[in-house]
Amino acid sequence: MSHEDIKTVLILGSGPIVIGQACEFDYSGTQACLALKEEGKRVVLVNSNPATIMTDPGIADRTFVEPLDPLTVVQIIKAEGIDAVLPTMGGQTALNLILSLSKIPGALEGVKVIGANLKAIHLAEDRRAFREVVESLKCEVPRSNIIRSVEECEAFANEVGYPFILRPSFTLAGTGQSFVFHAEELKEKCVVALTESPIGEVLVEESVLGWKEFELEVMRDPLDNAIVVCSIENLDPMGVHTGDSITVAPAQTLTDKEYQAMRRDALRIVKKVGVETGGCNVQFAVHPQTGRRVVIEMNPRVSRSSALASKATGFPIAYVATKLALGKNLSDIDNQVTKITKACFEPTIDYVAVKIPRWDFEKFSGATDQLLPQMQSVGEVLAIGSSFGEAYHKALNSLEQKWPSSDSKSMPPLKEAHSKRGFQIWDTLAKGATADEVASVTGWDPWFTREIKQFIQENNLHPKANVLSLEKKNNKTHYPMIDTCSGEMPAVTPFYYSTRDNLVRDEKLFDKLFPSPLKGGKKVVILGSGPNRIGQGVEFDYCCVHASRTLQRLGFETIMVNCNPETVSTDPRSSTRLYLEPLHADSVKDILERELDLKADNHFVLLQTGGQTPLKLSKKIEEWGYKILGSTQETIDLFEDRSRFAKLLESLNIQYPPFRVAQSKEEALRAAKELGFPLLVRPSYVLGGRGMRICETDVDVEETIEEALDVSEQHPVFIDKFLVGAVEFDVDGICDGKKAWIGGVMEHVEEAGIHSGDSACVIPPFRLPPSKIDEMAGIAKKIAIQSHTQGLFNVQMAVVNDQVFVIEGNPRASRTIPFLAKATGYPLIDWGMRAALGENVSELTKEGNIPGNYRLPGHGFAVKMPVFPFSKFKGFDPILGPEMRSTGEVMGVDKGAGAAFAKAFLGAGISLPTYGRVLFSLRDSDKTKALNIVRLFEMLGFEIAGTPGTAEYLKRAGVEVVSISKIGQGNKDENLLACIRDQKIQLIVNTPGTRGSLKDGMSIRQAALRFRVPLLSTLSGAEMACLAIKAIKKGDIRPMALQDFVSPST
Amino acid sequence: MNDFLRPQALRLVLEKGLFLDVEGWGDFSKFNGLPRVYGGEFVFCTSMTGIEESLTDPSYYKQVLVTTVAHVGNTGFTNEDVESHQIWAEGLVVRHLSHQASSWRAQEALLSWIIREKKFLIHKIDTRMLTVYLRTEGSQRGIVFERGSMTDAEALSRLNEEIPSMQNLELLSKVTSKKTEIFEDKNIYWPQHEDRQQKQLKSSPRVAVLDFGVKTNTPRILARLGCEVTILPAHSTAEEMLEVGKEGIFLSNGPGDPEATKKVVEELKKVLGKRPLFGICMGHQLIAHALGAKTYKLKFGHRGIHHPVMRFENGKPSGKTLITSQNHGFAVDEKTLPAGVEVTFRHANDGTNEGICAKALRCSSVQFHPEAAPGPFDALFFFEEFVDLISEGLHRES
């Protein structure tokens, strides 16, 4: 089939946000849709992640929010008449998916794979095949071998020596990768690596620990033209995954000869592997003292670093790659930045871009804060400066993290790579260590430490100078454009970074050459949500991008501020002007001064779409005199200050869990006495339930209060009465200040006490009578109106014994908005923005016909299911609690509840069994309640097993059950660990108990994780699984396009 | 910082009226009772690497390089990377200078080399502003002197008296080698992998390289491809060229205005058709002149190692694009090309001529630098094609 004959293209998305695969693939997928539509193609999209922009019904022609599993995709291919599949925009997930599809007979019959063909994917992804390609080009690779057993691994070790590295084939972001330093640990590490690889194959490789790491972003077109868009240098040497390394673009420590040799190798490899068309990257390691260069790997697809390279250079890699995949040449495609030239050029940049990852180790107690060849970061920031020092400083300030004290005893030593080392290096240099000392301890190239040191000295910055303002010099802020060409050609893309350097300039000439934006017209500055972190991710980027579109349609110029390079919001096409800047008060203030007129009535700052990050600035923004779009600082404060919020609730006769405020251990214990157990200790000014703990005894309180006080940074800690066994709800709505409209009431599957972001949720609610649902909607409306909310809002409630308690409210777009927008098909952000601007809510929502009792307009079921990064953190007990730990979510939609549940499970990577053995290991309080569920599983034909205590109970209740001794007990070959390992158990239901049983449970949960047996840790989750299995067994699960799902007629 | 490293207060004056107080290094002692100045044509260069190669490129003679890249000097200086025996550019204007080198190959810091070579360096200047200024106002002359040593008006008049304008300027005779010499490869650091299998030939093709300011990498590549390379002074006669270049003649890059080099063009006319000719940059422009075409000055030229050029076949773009190293301020005027001369390349951004070919005369040339150094090796195959062409008849019978 020629490229012209392709009419319908299927784009494979990357699924839920997980470590190693974040919203960069929303960015690439969205660009791909745009590029395909420009070329007149019909676009079909499949991605299970509802928080993305690409899955908006308006972006593709047909949108399937469905599991990324081969059988689902085959059905979509057949039903939609797909001519070509584009698998290079959805990360490793999409590549693996296309490889699985290729193995299903007939699945890809008559379908062209574009972007990278199957052969190229195989050559690049199969580490052995790839080595052969590289060696055939006379390029070097580390010495290595492919092993399939422990014995083979030992043979390799005997030959090459220690340390060496284990790298499972076909995995993502270094999953299962580890170093073996001595013979004793060989066996265990080898077994884990073998299980990680879907094909049971591991590459063992000579260690090049400590070498410099580089990455080149390459594009190639059908006529074999190839360009390098960007070079990226890792500051952290080999041994720390690129995704966890602090990196800089362009590469700084290579001479031209060395760089060109690397560039040429990269192009030769890409051509040889045969990535026909599109973007890919090649990674190299270079010995710092000899210059020996080895090839590490290549990815035949766009990646996290291509998103970074796009933002660092202005070159839209994914967009161009899509056009190349359709058979265009680089010289056919317009350069989006200049509009007059073509895409066949190599960007050259006159600034420095620094990326620093962001980690959330604190959320995984027990996990060691140590950076490995396996990626652990959950997000990243990109900062651009006139010098490396400036960019590095801005990047640290973009992280929105407390500047950690380098003296604290919890700070790991400088020589180990860890999550706070970026700050620690700064502090150590500021306190007087020489640049060369720090370089030799950290393994960084001394060029970097010298530049940081010089920047600190020149700007007189002190340790912990976590302020962006270089006050002493009183430097003026300038805004150069990110133009792909260092000023060589006129650029039209309005994409800026700030600098406060002290360079020589003719200010008049500067203003003439680079005029500031005009102060007239209607304008909104949109503050983004910064780096992804657990609790604040891609969903807020969705909200900001939508807000920008709506406001532009309403005649506003939109000015986006964000520092997250993975996102769609930092695509210059998403707004009128883009500033890649920290969401730090100083940077924001400069931008507001440059863009807005204090006196203009139609100049606003938009805070309510960027999550919690912009809300933190609301007070300052009001003080500076700018107008906040929608809910004012007064309203925001009313929600954010829990005491004021409690008063508001009281005035409306709305119940909330009683609470006390404590600033010391004594106060906390007194509060405990007054309220009675169980309690919930909650630090203030945190996101995603950071540091939140449930306490059952005084001892618990004593243990948790310290950390809570620490996390709160001087602010008081709240101690709430914990609502036991409550059903939790999220209610999202829109208010114009006088009238409110509710878009949906979402019921959480897990009970209150498990963070709303970590709990599965369902629309419509199904466990409570309709009257309760209406009551909750009414309560949410009352709160919004009473607080003069303008725009979007969210209220979280919990229901126990028929009574409704309000847990919290948010005067902003919530995490659930994208999910709700997809479930209902309503443009919630659009309406929210217009309400914020003063339009009448009843008028706005006229088409928003929510059926009675908050069912969905399409009369189906929508399920949201979180995904967790537990397998990435060693030593952590994977249980759920009030502190959020999920990195992303999937959505399952169907006309039937069971099918929707089944799709959500499958999308979240939990493949539910339809036969076999289910193991129950339950805490005492759950045993009675569990009986029903056990019976359901029996009815579905499962064999029931239990750990001794649970089995005993079930037996007495008349269930036929096999008792299996716990891990570390009984016969070694028959205990639970052996059963899990030997696949004698297909599903585990384990509800965590307290204390002693907690520890037993932990070993079960970790074993389940390790051997990939589906694990359910709540009874409600297990109940949901039953419904899903029932639907699967019935076999009536079909993929369903969102466009059909939301329509009431089908 | 020791005194050697302390910058001096300087002033920069550009012809079209930009005056800046700057700081930097150079030899500003008095000379014949007058304050010593540095001057030349200020041009911007967008390469992110390869400053040693550029500074030692004779094509930058009488020019001041304004580099756009944020940091210069990171990897310091190594004489493995020079393209000739000295720095030819007058001086260097950078944003941030690294005072210490960090590279396993570095021998000294960039600055100490520049000072040793008696050139100047200015740092901490907004090079984006300066670049866009030069782009909009055009490359222009400028001078640099010790701040306070004279007024701006005095500086402008010295600029007009002492600094020649590039238009019509003959510089080849200043940079060319003075005698005929067989090229010997000193076999310096060369990290490339060679794809090409060496052809088995009866004898080495003999190539004359006309030195208009040649960069070492040119004869080095020819030698590596098996040629016997002889370097000839720019003003060699046609007879000398034919005598030495038995199989082919290569015309190098070089500084100045090609219009101002009539004598060389006259000699070139005499060799046209007698030997395969291959020219780059100045060599390309002189071949064009020899064929009867004209050249003109570009507003701000092309300098950098990221320049895309598009290949043309039979008057149409072939779709093939190369990323090339470039350094030129003049271009061939395509309108003046005679019949029988084909355009082979154009710049992908502004459409200016980048290559021609006169098949019947076995003569081809490109405006960009296939020898790279600095820059990508995308166009290395030109040398291979040229060597294949001149080796015809030298193949070993098998």
Ligand SMILES: Nc1ncnc2c1ncn2[C@@H]1O[C@H](COP(=O)(O)OP(=O)(O)O)[C@@H](O)[C@H]1O
């Ligand atoms: N031979 C090796 N010696 C030391 N470290 C290595 C070696 N190979 C890879 N690494 C480290 O592991 C990381 C991940 O390896 P890579 O091949 O890029 O896998 P992924 O597909 O996960 O990106 C690299 O960024 C590097 O830091």
Ligand SMILES: Nc1ncnc2c1ncn2[C@@H]1O[C@H](COP(=O)(O)OP(=O)(O)O)[C@@H](O)[C@H]1O
């Ligand atoms: N009083 C309470 N009783 C039971 N569970 C609670 C209570 N307060 C909060 N929670 C649980 O803790 C989670 C986080 O609390 P929330 O106030 O929503 O914090 P966040 O701002 O992090 O969303 C909720 O989703 C809920 O499951």
Ligand SMILES: [Mg+2]
């Ligand atoms: Mg990698």
Ligand SMILES: [Mg+2]
């Ligand atoms: Mg909450």
